[in-house]
Amino acid sequence: MSEKTTIYDIAKALNITAATVSRALNNNPKISAATKKLVMETAAKMNYKQNRLALALKSGKSNNVGVIVPYIDRNFFSAIIRGIEEELYPLGYHVIICQTHEQESTEIDNINALLNAQVDGILMSVSKLTTQTDHFEYVLEKNVPLVFFDRKKDLKGVSTVTIDDFEGGYRATKHLIDQGCKRIAHLSGDWSLEIYKNRYEGYKKALTDHGIALKKEYVIKTKSDIRAGQKASEKLLMLPEPPDAIFSSSDYVALGAIQQLKKHGIKIPTEFCVVGFSNEPFTKFLELSMTTVDQSPVEMGKMAAKVFLEQVKDSNVKIEKKVVLSPTLKIRMSSVK
Amino acid sequence: MSEKTTIYDIAKALNITAATVSRALNNNPKISAATKKLVMETAAKMNYKQNRLALALKSGKSNNVGVIVPYIDRNFFSAIIRGIEEELYPLGYHVIICQTHEQESTEIDNINALLNAQVDGILMSVSKLTTQTDHFEYVLEKNVPLVFFDRKKDLKGVSTVTIDDFEGGYRATKHLIDQGCKRIAHLSGDWSLEIYKNRYEGYKKALTDHGIALKKEYVIKTKSDIRAGQKASEKLLMLPEPPDAIFSSSDYVALGAIQQLKKHGIKIPTEFCVVGFSNEPFTKFLELSMTTVDQSPVEMGKMAAKVFLEQVKDSNVKIEKKVVLSPTLKIRMSSVK
DNA sequence: AGTTTTTTTGTAATCGATTGCACGAAACTA
DNA sequence: TAGTTTCGTGCAATCGATTACAAAAAAACT
Numbered sequence: 001m002s003e004k005t006t007i008y009d010i011a012k013a014l015n016i017t018a019a020t021v022s023r024a025l026n027n028n029p030k031i032s033a034a035t036k037k038l039v040m041e042t043a044a045k046m047n048y049k050q051n052r053l054a055l056a057l058k059s060g061k062s063n064n065v066g067v068i069v070p071y072i073d074r075n076f077f078s079a080i081i082r083g084i085e086e087e088l089y090p091l092g093y094h095v096i097i098c099q100t101h102e103q104e105s106t107e108i109d110n111i112n113a114l115l116n117a118q119v120d121g122i123l124m125s126v127s128k129l130t131t132q133t134d135h136f137e138y139v140l141e142k143n144v145p146l147v148f149f150d151r152k153k154d155l156k157g158v159s160t161v162t163i164d165d166f167e168g169g170y171r172a173t174k175h176l177i178d179q180g181c182k183r184i185a186h187l188s189g190d191w192s193l194e195i196y197k198n199r200y201e202g203y204k205k206a207l208t209d210h211g212i213a214l215k216k217e218y219v220i221k222t223k224s225d226i227r228a229g230q231k232a233s234e235k236l237l238m239l240p241e242p243p244d245a246i247f248s249s250s251d252y253v254a255l256g257a258i259q260q261l262k263k264h265g266i267k268i269p270t271e272f273c274v275v276g277f278s279n280e281p282f283t284k285f286l287e288l289s290m291t292t293v294d295q296s297p298v299e300m301g302k303m304a305a306k307v308f309l310e311q312v313k314d315s316n317v318k319i320e321k322k323v324v325l326s327p328t329l330k331i332r333m334s335s336v337k
Numbered sequence: 338m339s340e341k342t343t344i345y346d347i348a349k350a351l352n353i354t355a356a357t358v359s360r361a362l363n364n365n366p367k368i369s370a371a372t373k374k375l376v377m378e379t380a381a382k383m384n385y386k387q388n389r390l391a392l393a394l395k396s397g398k399s400n401n402v403g404v405i406v407p408y409i410d411r412n413f414f415s416a417i418i419r420g421i422e423e424e425l426y427p428l429g430y431h432v433i434i435c436q437t438h439e440q441e442s443t444e445i446d447n448i449n450a451l452l453n454a455q456v457d458g459i460l461m462s463v464s465k466l467t468t469q470t471d472h473f474e475y476v477l478e479k480n481v482p483l484v485f486f487d488r489k490k491d492l493k494g495v496s497t498v499t500i501d502d503f504e505g506g507y508r509a510t511k512h513l514i515d516q517g518c519k520r521i522a523h524l525s526g527d528w529s530l531e532i533y534k535n536r537y538e539g540y541k542k543a544l545t546d547h548g549i550a551l552k553k554e555y556v557i558k559t560k561s562d563i564r565a566g567q568k569a570s571e572k573l574l575m576l577p578e579p580p581d582a583i584f585s586s587s588d589y590v591a592l593g594a595i596q597q598l599k600k601h602g603i604k605i606p607t608e609f610c611v612v613g614f615s616n617e618p619f620t621k622f623l624e625l626s627m628t629t630v631d632q633s634p635v636e637m638g639k640m641a642a643k644v645f646l647e648q649v650k651d652s653n654v655k656i657e658k659k660v661v662l663s664p665t666l667k668i669r670m671s672s673v674k
Numbered sequence: 675a676g677t678t679t680t681t682t683t684g685t686a687a688t689c690g691a692t693t694g695c696a697c698g699a700a701a702c703t704a
Numbered sequence: 705t706a707g708t709t710t711c712g713t714g715c716a717a718t719c720g721a722t723t724a725c726a727a728a729a730a731a732a733c734t
Contacts, residue, residue, distance in 0.1 A: 004479065006690055017714050022692060032712060053399060053455045054690035057390045057719050064433070064454075072422065073635075075618075078415040085409065085436055094433045094454060096401070099422055117389045117401075117431060142341065255622060281412075282619035285592060298410075343720055354684050359722060369682060391720035394689050 005046045013042055025050075056118065065308065066114035068098045068107065068124035075281055076297050077125065080149060083301020084123060091309070093120070100127040108135045121145040121308045126153055128193060145311040149304040150295075151193060159311065159321040161304045165195045168293040168327035169202025172247045172275045175291070175329055177210050179337050181245035181273050185218040185236050187229065187253050196221075199249045199277065218243055222253055229256020237264060244272055245335075251276035251283050251292055258288065258334065273335040289332035300325060342383045350379055362387075393455065402645065403451035405435045405444065405461035412618055413634050414462065417486060420638020421460060428646070430457070437464040445472045458482040458645045463490055465530060482648040486641040487632075488530060496648065496658040498641045502532045505630040505664035506539025509584045509612045512628070512666055514547050516674050518582035518610050522555040522573050524566065524590050533558075536586045536614065555580055559590055566593020574601060581609055582672075588613035588620050588629055595625065595671065610672040626669035637662060 007021040014021075016035070024031045024039035031039075056062040067084055069077040085095045096119060098110040107127045112135075114122055122139060126148060133153055139146045140157050148160045176184050186203045189196035200219065207214050217239055222228035229252060236243055237260070248254035254276030258268060266272050268288060276283060279294035307321050344358040351358070353372070361368045361376035362385075368376075393399040404421060406414040422432045433456060435447035444464045449472075451459055459476060463485060470490055476483045477494050489497045513521050523540045526533035537556065544551050554576055559565035566589060573580055574597070585591035591613030595605060603609050605625060613620060616631035644658050 004690095007692095008690075018691075019693080019715080020713055022690095023713090026692085028693095030712065035712080049449070049453050051394075051455060051690055052453045053390060053394045054719090055692080057388075057394050057721095058690080058692055060719075062390060071419065072409075073412060073415040073419045075410060075412065075415075078410040078412075081434065082408065082410045082436065085434060089435070094435075094450070096431045097418065097422060097434055098426070098431075099419065112386070113431070116386050282622045285619045286622065287624045341720095344722095345720075355721075356685080356723075357683055359720095360683090363722085365723095367682065372682080388720050391689090392722080394691095395720080395722055397689075 004051070005048045006051070007048070010039065010042050010046060010048060013046065014038060060118070061120055062118040063092055064094045064096050064117065064119045066096045066098060066110070066117070066119040066122045066124075068100060068110050068114075068122065070100050070102045070125065070127055072097055072099055076150075076278055076295065079297035080125075080301035080304070083298040083303075084305045085301075086298075087302045087305035088309075102128045104130045104132065111135050111139060115139065115142060115144065119144065120312060121147070123147045123149060123304050123308055125149055126151040128190070143315070145308055145315075147304050147308050147311070149300055151195060157318055157320055159307045159319060159323070161300055161307060161323045161325070162195075163295045163300065163325045163327045165198035165327075166202040166205070168277065168295075168329075169199035169247070169249075170206045171202075171327070171329045172277070172291075172293055173203045173206035174210070175331065176245045176247060176273055176275060176335060177206065177212070179245075179269075179273055179335060182212070183215075183218070183241065183243040184212070184245040184247060185220070185243035187232050187246060187248040187250070187257065188219060188221045189224060189249050190221060196249050203247055222250075224250040224252055226252050226256035226259070229253035229258075230260045231256075233257035233260040237261075245274070246272075247275045247277075249277045251278045251280040251290065254290060254292070254334075255282075255286075258290070269333065269335055269337050273337070275329075275335050279330055283330075284332070286334075288334055291332045291335035292330050294328040294330050296325060296328065341388070342385045343388070344385070347376060347379050347383060347385060350383065351375060397455070398457055399455040400429050401431045401433050401454065401456045403433045403435060403447070403454070403456040403459045403461075405437060405447050405451075405459065407437050407439045407462065407464055409434055409436055413487075413615055413632065416634035417462075417638035417641070420635040420640075421642045422638075423635075424639045424642035425646075439465045441467040441469065448472050448476060452476065452479060452481065456481065457649060458484065460484045460486060460641050460645055462486055463488040465527070480652070482645055482652075484641050484645050484648070486637055488532060494655055494657055496644045496656060496660070498637055498644055498660045498662070499532075500632045500637065500662045500664045502535035502664075503539040503542070505614065505632075505666075506536035506584070506586075507543045508539075508664070508666045509614070509628075509630055510540045510543035511547070512668065513582045513584060513610055513612060513672065514543065514549070516582075516606075516610055516672060519549070520552075520555070520578065520580040521549070521582040521584060522557070522580035524569050524583060524585040524587070524594065525556060525558050526561060526586050527558060533586050540584055559587075561587040561589055563589050563593035563596070566590035566595075567597045568593075570594035570597040574598075582611070583609075584612045584614075586614045588615045588617040588627065591627060591629070591671075592619075592623075595627070606670065606672050606674050610674070612666075612672050616667055620667075620669070623671075625671055628669045628672035629667050631665040631667050633662060633665065 007018045010021045011018040024036045100107040146158050152160045188200050191197040220232045222232045276290050276292035279292045283290035283292045344355045347358045348355040361373045437444045483495050485497045525537050528534040557569045559569045613627050613629035616629045620627035620629045
């Protein structure tokens with residue numbers, strides 16, 4: 001029972017054609033007001049619901065967009081997805097989620113699956129381990145809009161939405177300088193990812209702008225977890241002239257550093273200041289709340305969605321938009337003397 | 338250029354029928370090995386990709402499942418989605434995300450949208466503000482499998498995956514008793530949500546099992562945020578006989594309580610113990626790490642996916658499965674004297 | 675060689691909605 | 705009244721893949 005009703009069912013009930021029903025439902029001016037009313041009422045009575053699959057097949061538009069992220073349960077990414085969803089849902093789009101687990105092969109797999117599903121666009125953050133770009137170019141060949149957010153690869157025809165990591169690094173570092181810190185270290189990530197490279201560049205620029213020489217031994221590349229932060233800061237403390245502040249490209253690393261500093265009995269923020277990056281939720285809840293750079297992920301998601309929408313609107317024109325959002329420094333206890 | 342190639346294109350290229358191509362690609366035994374090989378090769382050469390929309394329309398199965406949660410960027414929910422995605426993706430399913438923002442009207446809207454999109458099932462957590470159940474029954478009428486996780490409504494024919502909130506409440510409370518706490522308060526939520534009611538029941542049972550009388554003034558219902566935790570604990574401290582421990586149904590509320598206790602100079606855990614619920618990521622990172630009840634959301638998601646799969650396997654049989662997962666008490670510093 | 679059986683491929687309908695074209699009827703013009 | 709518009713519907717093709725059924729080709733048999 002309660003089989004789905006189609007326009008054919010309505011047509012049969014009214015002894016008219018499915019074509020007429022379709023036109024009536026779509027408010028086609030060629031249909032008389034009387035028929036329209038009749039069809040509408042019958043449709044409501046029979047509880048008709050449009051089959052979006054049939055529409056999609058006919059029109060070639062699925063009204064689905066694919067979103068690919070490394071892990072969906074990382075707050076930064078889930079917040080971006082939230083932004084995308086909230087922007088696109090009112091327009092009738094649905095968001096299909098895929099995770100790469102940072103694997104390039106999974107990323108390729110995801111892209112193919114989404115293309116098979118006939119998505120109208122793909123919004124994604126590139127996996128850390130991705131080196132090739134063939135799969136991205138393949139998307140473009142198929143004329144499917146592609147938008148990178150946060151982590152990108154430079155490709156012709158791909159729009160990107162990122163935050164100004166350079167600016168973020170600069171502000172964080174300048175803030176530490178303003179606090180009177182003289183020996184500012186930097187914990188970075190793998191420079192094959194632009195975001196880490198750019199944060200470092202911002203750090204460097206802030207130092208030189210304020211007449212502070214960059215010390216090579218103050219810059220350490222680490223993984224993005226607490227353990228790495230502990231180890232790296234231990235290394236810094238063992239230097240003949242240990243630093244008096246850390247700007248970390250990761251909140252987790254910064255947290256590890258704070259833990260290690262406390263182990264050494266170092267007082268934060270009076271003796272040592274720490275600034276993280278990402279504004280992970282936990283940074284705010286720490287007893288010693290952490291200063292960090294906010295990337296406004298929800299806004300980033302919304303912006304990525306908007307860029308996608310522009311792209312589908314002028315599908316004939318090839319747009320390559322590069323949106324750069326400004327980061328915000330959230331000044332909290334870990335850096336205010 | 339690079340228009341999508343269909344089986345018709347392959348057929349034309351080989352001077353055979355689309356039917357033959359389809360069969361060859363599906364490894365139909367009625368097709369000769371020679372033709373199969375030829376078709377396969379040509380398909381690869383022409384970069385053929387199956388159009389899942391066409392398949393979906395024909396078969397009536399979209400291979401998409403809808404997932405509805407209040408907010409996707411709440412760790413508990415995003416972790417569940419992660420579990421669902423990881424379980425279903427290998428089987429060719431895609432996950433479509435919707436958020437309700439805890440609004441019943443949005444929930445109804447989401448369900449209709451997902452049904453229109455012909456999803457093969459809906460996995461969801463019921464919104465806090467939902468009172469009706471018509472929209473759920475409507476899903477069942479359409480013979481679309483419906484699975485509730487965590488927050489549920491009792492409905493015939495709906496499978497549910499929850500954690501044993503009673504058990505969680507019991508264990509948390511018993512742990513506090515074991516620590517020597519004598520006056521254990523409980524911060525709860527709105528009892529129209531079973532989860533809060535059940536956690537309370539577990540709390541109550543643990544008390545009576547250990548010969549402790551339940552004091553009405555020790556049980557307060559609050560919202561689920563830090564502020565509410567601060568206010569509620571303030572109220573508790575003003576009692577003529579203030580408690581010496583709090584079991585909170587929410588990690589955020591527990592955090593607020595801890596902050597308030599500290600303000601009063603109360604030493605945790607020596608003078609006062611606190612246990613939260615949910616194992617939000619931040620609880621582990623606090624300097625005074627928080628004891629809390631873990632709900633293993635990724636596992637819950639995987640289990641919800643499995644239940645859904647069983648349901649589609651025996652679509653003729655009406656299964657109503659009630660899976661109850663065991664919570665785990667994560668004992669940390671906030672409660673160990 | 676002629677007939678039956680088996681193997682392989684083709685024909686055409688189907689899923690549900692949309693849409694260009696054509697047709698019949700009413701309305702208007704001259 | 706005959707001819708032209710206008711209006712409202714119906715017919716039939718289309719999107720891409722699948723699949724009963726039919727037909728043709730090849731193989732096996734007497």
